[in-house]
Amino acid sequence: MNTALYYFSGTGNSLSVARSINNQLEGSELLPIVGCLKQKPIKVNAQRVGIIFPLHFMTVPRIVREFLKEAQFVNAEYIFAVVTGLNPKIGNALSQIEKYLNKAGVKFNAGYFIPMVAAHFPYVKLSKIKEPQKLYQEAQDKVLKISESILQLKNEFDKEAAVFGDLKLLVSKKQEHKESFLSVGEGCIRCGYCMQVCPFQNIRLNGKQVEWLDNCHQCLACLHFCSRSVIEYKKLSIGKPRKHHPSVSLNDIALQRQIP
Ligand SMILES: Cc1cc2nc3c(=O)[nH]c(=O)nc-3n(C[C@H](O)[C@H](O)[C@H](O)COP(=O)(O)O)c2cc1C
Numbered sequence: 001m002n003t004a005l006y007y008f009s010g011t012g013n014s015l016s017v018a019r020s021i022n023n024q025l026e027g028s029e030l031l032p033i034v035g036c037l038k039q040k041p042i043k044v045n046a047q048r049v050g051i052i053f054p055l056h057f058m059t060v061p062r063i064v065r066e067f068l069k070e071a072q073f074v075n076a077e078y079i080f081a082v083v084t085g086l087n088p089k090i091g092n093a094l095s096q097i098e099k100y101l102n103k104a105g106v107k108f109n110a111g112y113f114i115p116m117v118a119a120h121f122p123y124v125k126l127s128k129i130k131e132p133q134k135l136y137q138e139a140q141d142k143v144l145k146i147s148e149s150i151l152q153l154k155n156e157f158d159k160e161a162a163v164f165g166d167l168k169l170l171v172s173k174k175q176e177h178k179e180s181f182l183s184v185g186e187g188c189i190r191c192g193y194c195m196q197v198c199p200f201q202n203i204r205l206n207g208k209q210v211e212w213l214d215n216c217h218q219c220l221a222c223l224h225f226c227s228r229s230v231i232e233y234k235k236l237s238i239g240k241p242r243k244h245h246p247s248v249s250l251n252d253i254a255l256q257r258q259i260p
Pocket residue numbers: 008009010011012013014015053054055056057058059084085086087088090091116117118120121122218219220245
C-alpha cells in the first residue's frame with residue numbers, strides 16, 4: 001500500500017513527527033502542504049494518506065483547511081491525521097478534519113494528538129513552559145505506537161483529543177487574521193533569516209526595516225528562527241525562550257515552499 005504524508009509545520013514539531021512516521025512506513029512519501037497548494041488541482045493518489053499539522057487556535061490551521069478544500073482523493077482507502085500541540089482537551093481539529101473529508105466523499109479513519117513543547121505558543125505563561133527533552137522523547141515513543149496502528153490500518157481516535165461534533169470555538173477571527181502581530185525589537189542585524197524561513201514569503205527586508213506583508217499564517221517560524229531572538233508577537237513573547245524542534249533546520253521549514 002503506498003502512503004502520502006502531507007504536512008505543515010512552523011517550528012518543526014509536526015515535521016519531525018511526519019519524518020518519523022515516514023521512516024516507519026515503507027514506500028511512503030513526505031509532501032509539504034504549502035508547496036502542494038501551488039499546483040492545482042491537487043490529486044491525492046495514495047491509498048494511505050496522512051495529514052500532519054500543528055493545532056492553531058484550537059483548530060486546524062488555515063493552510064491545512066485550504067488544502068483539504070482543494071484535495072481530490074482518488075484512491076484513498078485509509079486516511080489519518082496527526083495533530084501536534086500543547087493541550088489535547090481543547091480544540092476541534094479532528095472533527096474539522098472529518099467535516100472536510102466527508103465533504104470530499106472520503107472516510108476519516110484515525111486521528112491522533114501528540115503533546116509538544118509549550119514555548120511555541122505566545123499565549124502560554126512562562127511558568128508553564130516545560131523542559132523539552134522529556135516531551136520530545138515521549139512524542140517519539142507515541143509516534144512509534146501511532147506508526148504501528150497506521151501499519152495495521154486501525155480505525156481509532158485518541159479519546160482525549162477526539163472532541164467530535166460541532167464544537168463552537170472561542171477563536172476570534174482577528175486571531176486568525178492574515179495580518180501579523182509581529183514586530184522587531186532592538187538588535188536586529190538584518191541577517192534575513194526571518195525572510196528565508198517564512199513558508200509563505202510574507203517577510204521582506206526593506207532597507208533597514210523588516211516588513212511583514214499581508215499573508216501571515218501565524219506559524220511563528222520567523223519568531224523562533226530569528227538569529228537574535230528580537231521578533232516579538234504582540235508583547236506576549238517578551239522574555240520567553242525561542243524554540244524550534246532540534247531536528248529541524250531553518251532550511252527544512254523554508255523547503256515547504258517547493259512544489260513537490
Ligand atoms: C498561532 C499558534 C496558535 C496555537 N494554538 C494552540 C492551541 O490552540 N492549542 C494548543 O494546544 N497549542 C497551540 N499552539 C501550539 C502549537 O500547536 C504547537 O507548538 C505545535 O506543536 C507547533 O507545531 P509546529 O512546530 O509543527 O509548527 C499554537 C501555536 C501557534 C504558533
